[in-house]
Amino acid sequence: MSRRALTLLVAGFLALAFAVIGAMVPVPYVVLSPGPTENTIGDVKGKPVISISGHETYPTQGRLSMVTVAYQGGPGNRLDLVTALRGWLDPTVAVVPEESLFPKTSTPKEVEEQNTQEMTTSQESATAAALNALKIPIERTVKVVSTNKGAPADGKLKPGDEITAVDGTPATALDSVAGAVRKHKPGEQVTFTVKRGDSETQIPVSTIAGKDGTTIVGVTMQPSSGYRFPFKVDISVGDIGGPSAGLMFSLGIYDKLTPGALTGGMSIAGTGTIRADGKVGPIGGIEQKMVGARRAGATVFLTPADNCADAVKAVPEGLRLVRADTLESAVKAIDALRDHSGEVPACPAA
Known part of the structure; x- marks a missing residue:
């Protein structure tokens, strides 16, 4: 065998060995890439993303798309070296620890x-944000987060239970529930009226003395973050998770509850967490979400203010960035774009 042939053989063997080892060696990184894009005023697999019953709704047009990030790697699914290297070479994805x-x-x-x-x-x-923006009254609720193992509430109250009353008195806030329990002496029973799924039931629970001497049942509740709405709003997006579609959900609900098409037929995408008061918060993966939005045909991208700096550095051609500080400002910006009137808040240039 000639020296050249031997060199090529050894090089080929080493390349193959590297590829095999690379495919087997796990690395502590995650690859982020553009994920599914769904129209919140449209359908997914023939089912409306947003369904509203018990209140008048109106026809919509265009797209108000939520965008997502897909990831490879993470707990139980460690990334291999070759996949990580491919990710570093692809400008549309990110490789992060x-x-x-x-x-x-x-x-x-x-x-x-x-x-x-x-x-x-x-x-x-x-x-809550959409209904607050439309001045539709809503009520606070109290929900069970967890129970202490071995405590009286353990096995009786379950995470997600909505506590509607305690001893017959409506539960309107966390403090009112805790106060009703503290009125009892340790060893007495307190009766919770609980909504679980579509049914409501009364559940008696014994009380005990806590470490500070107060009467407790051993339950952790969600403080002032649950709501009781005057009509039913269902949102269905399959197995997509995370909080970053909040802004687009609220815009979709707002659009369906108001006359006229909010978008005027435009294809608008966006991202951002949202609070009940309409405040829009930052998210992760802004670069990948913009790529996904543009691929889906969006020409406008609603961007949380705190993500603007990163967004302007990587915005795809043909996609206009619009800064979204609140739900109200996002609605006004869309109105201005649709009617070609007024100023539209933009992400400042880097």
Whole structure:
């Protein structure tokens, strides 16, 4: 065998060995890429993303698209070296340290549960924000987060239960629930009226003395973050999780509850968490979300103010960035774009 042939053979063997090792060696990174884009005023698999019953709704047009980020790697699915290297060479994706997204002790189940909970909270906050913007009255509720193992409430009250009353008195805030329990002496029973799913039931729970001497049942509740709405709003996006679609959900609900098409037929995408008061918050993966939005045909992208600096550095051609500080400002910006009137807040140039 000639020296050249031998060199090529050895080089080929080394390349193959590197590829095999690279495909097997796990690395603590996560690859972020553009994920699914769904129209919040449209359908997913033949089912409306937003369904409203018990209140008049109006026809819509165009698109108000939520955007997502897909990821490879993470707890229980460690990334291999070759995939990470490919990601570093692709300008539409990002490769980030795993610990920047997931706590070191997270399990796949915990990650899934957290994403699901964040999506549920986001949908509830989005509904509250839209109704508040339309001056439609809503009520606060109190929900069970968890129970202490071995405490009287353990096994009786469940995470997600909505406490509507205590001993027959309506539960309107966390303090009112805790105060009703503290009226009892340790060993007495307190009766919770609980809404679980579509049914409501009364659940008696014994009380005990807490470490500080107060009467407790051993339950952790969600303070002032649940809401009771005057009509039903259902949001369905399949197995997508996380909180960053809040702004687009609230705009979709707002559009369906108001006469006329908010977009005027435009294709608008956007992202941002949202609070019940309409404040829009920052998100992660802004670069990948913009790429996904443009690929889906969007020409306008609603951007949280805190993400503007990163967005202007990577905005795809043909996509106009519009700064969204609140739900109200986002609606006004869309009105101005649709009617070609007024100023539209933009992300400042870097």
